[in-house]
Amino acid sequence: xxxxxxxxxxxxxxxxxxxxxxxxxxxxxxxxxxxxxxxxxxxxxxxxxxxxxxxxxxxxxxxxxxxxxxxxxxxxxxxxxxxxxxxxxxxxxxxxxxxxxxxxxxxxxxxxxxxxxxxxxxxxxxxxxxxxxxxxxxxxxxxxxxxxxxxxxxxxxxxxxxxxxxxxxxxxxxxxxxxxxxxxxxxxxxxxxxxxxxxxxxxxxxxxxxxxxxxxxxxxxxxxxxxxxxxxxxxxxxxxxxxxxxxxxxxxxxxxxxxxxxxxxxxxxxxxxxxxxxxxxxxxxxxxxxxxxxxxxxxxxxxxxxxxxxxxxxxxxxxxxxxxxxxxxxxxxxxxxxxxxxxxxxxxxxxxxxxxxxxxxxxxxxxxxxxxxxxxxxxxxxxxxxxxxxxx
Numbered sequence: 001x002x003x004x005x006x007x008x009x010x011x012x013x014x015x016x017x018x019x020x021x022x023x024x025x026x027x028x029x030x031x032x033x034x035x036x037x038x039x040x041x042x043x044x045x046x047x048x049x050x051x052x053x054x055x056x057x058x059x060x061x062x063x064x065x066x067x068x069x070x071x072x073x074x075x076x077x078x079x080x081x082x083x084x085x086x087x088x089x090x091x092x093x094x095x096x097x098x099x100x101x102x103x104x105x106x107x108x109x110x111x112x113x114x115x116x117x118x119x120x121x122x123x124x125x126x127x128x129x130x131x132x133x134x135x136x137x138x139x140x141x142x143x144x145x146x147x148x149x150x151x152x153x154x155x156x157x158x159x160x161x162x163x164x165x166x167x168x169x170x171x172x173x174x175x176x177x178x179x180x181x182x183x184x185x186x187x188x189x190x191x192x193x194x195x196x197x198x199x200x201x202x203x204x205x206x207x208x209x210x211x212x213x214x215x216x217x218x219x220x221x222x223x224x225x226x227x228x229x230x231x232x233x234x235x236x237x238x239x240x241x242x243x244x245x246x247x248x249x250x251x252x253x254x255x256x257x258x259x260x261x262x263x264x265x266x267x268x269x270x271x272x273x274x275x276x277x278x279x280x281x282x283x284x285x286x287x288x289x290x291x292x293x294x295x296x297x298x299x300x301x302x303x304x305x306x307x308x309x310x311x312x313x314x315x316x317x318x319x320x321x322x323x324x325x326x327x328x329x330x331x332x333x334x335x336x337x338x339x340x341x342x343x344x345x346x347x348x349x350x351x352x353x354x355x356x357x358x359x360x361x362x363x364x365x366x367x368x369x370x371x372x373x374x375x376x377x378x379x380x381x382x383x384x385x386x387x388x389x390x391x392x
Contacts, residue, residue, distance in 0.1 A: 098166055106159035113151045118144045138209035142226050194246035199228035208253045213325060215252040217243045255324035261301045261331050265338060266313040268348035276347055277303045283337050296326040301334055313350035
């Protein structure tokens, strides 16, 4: 076969290059044709297969080009490479098949992990009391992400050691080196071990999942990723926070099982409280039965109590249970509707203000200036505005 490459190297190289150009155009045309024929749910499943085919074809083409170029060079300079080819051929016959089997097993485990692990985890997840289907799905997705990452690392390590063993590279010195290095960095890695142990407990206790809104290490945001080492949060400003699991002392989940509307509405001191409470309860009931909102609300927002005598008004506490992550939307809509109804009913929402009391005036009842009518402070003898005498 090598003699054939030496004899026809130029023509093989040209044919492979032409085939590569044709494959490039076919690769651009086939996905478009697939999008028109194959349903969308199947297109996502075929993307992985398409990538495998592309890499296999490119690998074969690369080998063909390398052999063709080598054939052209050898035929030009007349170098005898038969002994080297014989040695390579013998090595491939002895070890090549086993290396291919190891690689094939590794690739099979890699894709098998992605194919069978997610459905296996989702089937084995047991819904806890009060947990919804969406909550169970979040928990399953979180565990799948962690197991997939750990499993892929294990596959890479095992396959790498098997390949080294097949290549007659001693593994024992490598393992011993890792052991010595592990002792050397053990003291520095204590924080890493702490993060890993904390991550295990976070997953076991199901404290929060990917997709939840939580406050961890005094940072609140949407949980985007959980690994054994860290938790990734994105806050309302779009800032991404990477929090080591070992730094988390208190984890507060805002969206576990259900969420709650917790709202204070202030009314003026002169307001009829019974009337204001009935108006608020009516607004909450109307919101809970509307088509766009009834699926989000578990129990209608209602007045719990008169909560506080404030500096400028009386605070009324409103509570209601809603679906996870819906509390902010429901509270915003409730505020909007309460403001509109209060305006219609003449119920005042107070704002901070101060009454200034100057005390009792002189016997005349006040200290108004006879010249300019300016009101002066008690005990004043001259007007602070025009300087006229205030004496009777």
